[in-house]
Amino acid sequence: MKWKLVRRCVQVAVILLILSPALGFGIFSGTLISGELFGVELTDVLAALDYTLAAKTLTAGMLIGAAVVLVFYFFVGGRVFCGWVCPVHLFSEMARTFNKRFGFVSLRPPRWQKYAVLAVVLVLSFVASVPVFEMVSPIGAVTRAMATGLRIDRGDGSTVVADVAGGVGESDLTVTLVLNGTLVLLMFILLMDAFVKKAWWCEYTCPVGALYSIVGRKSPVGVRIDHDACTDCGDCFGVCPVPHVLTPAVKGEVGWVQKGDCSNCLNCVDACDEKALALRFWSRARRL
Amino acid sequence: MDRRDFLKKGIAVVVVGGTAGGGITRLLSGTNATVVRPPGAGEENDFLAKCIRCAKCVQACPYDSIKTAGLGDGASMGTPFLELREIPCYMCEDLPCVGVCPTDALDPTLTDAAKMLLGTAVIVDREACLSLNGIRCEICYRVCPLIDKAIVIEKHAHQITGRHTVFEPVVQKEVCTGCGICENACPLDDTAIAVVPTQRGDKAAHYDYLRKQERVEL
Numbered sequence: 001m002k003w004k005l006v007r008r009c010v011q012v013a014v015i016l017l018i019l020s021p022a023l024g025f026g027i028f029s030g031t032l033i034s035g036e037l038f039g040v041e042l043t044d045v046l047a048a049l050d051y052t053l054a055a056k057t058l059t060a061g062m063l064i065g066a067a068v069v070l071v072f073y074f075f076v077g078g079r080v081f082c083g084w085v086c087p088v089h090l091f092s093e094m095a096r097t098f099n100k101r102f103g104f105v106s107l108r109p110p111r112w113q114k115y116a117v118l119a120v121v122l123v124l125s126f127v128a129s130v131p132v133f134e135m136v137s138p139i140g141a142v143t144r145a146m147a148t149g150l151r152i153d154r155g156d157g158s159t160v161v162a163d164v165a166g167g168v169g170e171s172d173l174t175v176t177l178v179l180n181g182t183l184v185l186l187m188f189i190l191l192m193d194a195f196v197k198k199a200w201w202c203e204y205t206c207p208v209g210a211l212y213s214i215v216g217r218k219s220p221v222g223v224r225i226d227h228d229a230c231t232d233c234g235d236c237f238g239v240c241p242v243p244h245v246l247t248p249a250v251k252g253e254v255g256w257v258q259k260g261d262c263s264n265c266l267n268c269v270d271a272c273d274e275k276a277l278a279l280r281f282w283s284r285a286r287r288l
Numbered sequence: 289m290d291r292r293d294f295l296k297k298g299i300a301v302v303v304v305g306g307t308a309g310g311g312i313t314r315l316l317s318g319t320n321a322t323v324v325r326p327p328g329a330g331e332e333n334d335f336l337a338k339c340i341r342c343a344k345c346v347q348a349c350p351y352d353s354i355k356t357a358g359l360g361d362g363a364s365m366g367t368p369f370l371e372l373r374e375i376p377c378y379m380c381e382d383l384p385c386v387g388v389c390p391t392d393a394l395d396p397t398l399t400d401a402a403k404m405l406l407g408t409a410v411i412v413d414r415e416a417c418l419s420l421n422g423i424r425c426e427i428c429y430r431v432c433p434l435i436d437k438a439i440v441i442e443k444h445a446h447q448i449t450g451r452h453t454v455f456e457p458v459v460q461k462e463v464c465t466g467c468g469i470c471e472n473a474c475p476l477d478d479t480a481i482a483v484v485p486t487q488r489g490d491k492a493a494h495y496d497y498l499r500k501q502e503r504v505e506l
Binding site: 050061135140143 | 334337340344363
């Protein structure tokens with residue numbers, strides 16, 4: 001079983017969930033900033049932090065929603081949000097494939113950059129009394145466009161959001177996707193991916209990624225390495241978006257691929273012909 | 289990381305962060321206080337602090353009245369707003385937009401749509417208003433969901449002809465919710481009645497006592 005196929009299915013499923021109210025099976029409503037899945041309220045952890053700092057008040061319902069998300073990502077690995085859920089990451093992965101041929105400009109952002117962005121975002125949210133990241137967030141912009149941008153225009157001035165099947169027979173039915181202006185940041189990210197530094201946003205800049213890196217640092221799920229099977233071929237380095245997490249494991253220093261920055265995307269597991277890498281839950285021995 | 293390295297990185301963060309921060313703060317200063325927010329929204333700066341731009345209210349609105357602000361709207365980017373002339377607020381009894389708000393940016397204690405306050409309707413163009421010209425238009429009065437409460441008709445003699453009656457729509461600001469249905473319905477090319485931000489403060493309330501008096505018939 002190829003993990004990449006599984007991951008793509010999950011990524012597409014997330015997009016379908018966000019589109020679900022427009023497609024007529026509303027099991028999810030809202031966006032990845034704050035949404036409701038089967039009636040359970042879920043709020044992005046950074047959004048909750050920004051809100052608390054900006055509004056300078058505690059809102060119980062939202063904090064519970066953020067706590068649910070926090071606990072979930074602590075268990076499955078913080079940046080599983082990035083690798084498996086976030087649509088910006090999915091689009092970025094596609095744009096990254098162009099980088100090999102079109103990456104004209106080289107740029108090496110420091111690995112601590114995203115933590116600096118996170119710190120600046122939190123301080124600014126407090127000082128300016130506005131949830132600063134949610135204001136410009138490409139994740140917010142793209143999921144807002146999905147959640148509210150799909151409008152089925154009946155041509156008589158009325159729009160239906162749910163009734164797709166009933167309207168198809170009518171000749172004046174047009175489907176329009178209203179794009180929000182804040183998608184400009186997404187375009188910028190994709191251009192950076194394709195022409196400058198692949199994963200410039202997702203791995204080096206995004207404060208949501210930075211926060212989830214911290215959340216997942218001690219997560220029980222991760223990629224385990226079997227040092228006896230590993231032949232140091234380096235295939236895993238070629239497919240990993242954050243190769244520095246592999247270095248200590250492949251060198252034989254530790255038994256796990258470093259958690260935190262790793263999004264458990266499992267590209268390395270797919271790439272390992274020796275089957276030295278595998279997804280594992282918890283560990284009895286951290287060092288082999 | 290040695291001390292020199294740490295210092296260098298620290299300075300870089302301060303310089304880059306400060307520049308970005310200054311830029312964003314500048315951006316934030318361009319807020320538009322006249323924008324109409326969904327029901328239950330508080331004072332504009334308070335709303336901007338509390339709204340996390342999740343678009344749940346936009347999605348919950350059955351009439352597509354609530355739109356999302358885009359790039360160039362400063363601190364409003366991603367926030368919900370209404371363009372009442374285009375699609376007004378139809379004052380749903382269950383206020384679905386308020387119910388889905390995760391952060392209290394839309395006040396959850398608001399349960400009665402008649403108590404919401406998006407703004408206050410006023411006749412902004414008295415010269416163009418058909419009713420004020422003596423024509424039996426009164427559309428704003430007819431469409432008002434709080435007819436005879438939020439908008440009443442006051443009759444008086446036509447100032448020019450002297451022999452006709454003017455049926456003047458008068459907004460009762462204590463009752464008007466600012467839903468904008470009147471603004472949406474005005475038949476003129478540019479509406480003569482529009483929802484404006486509700487007057488606040490002591491100075492605006494100073495002459496309220498006069499309007500509450502019994503009218504003296506001349």
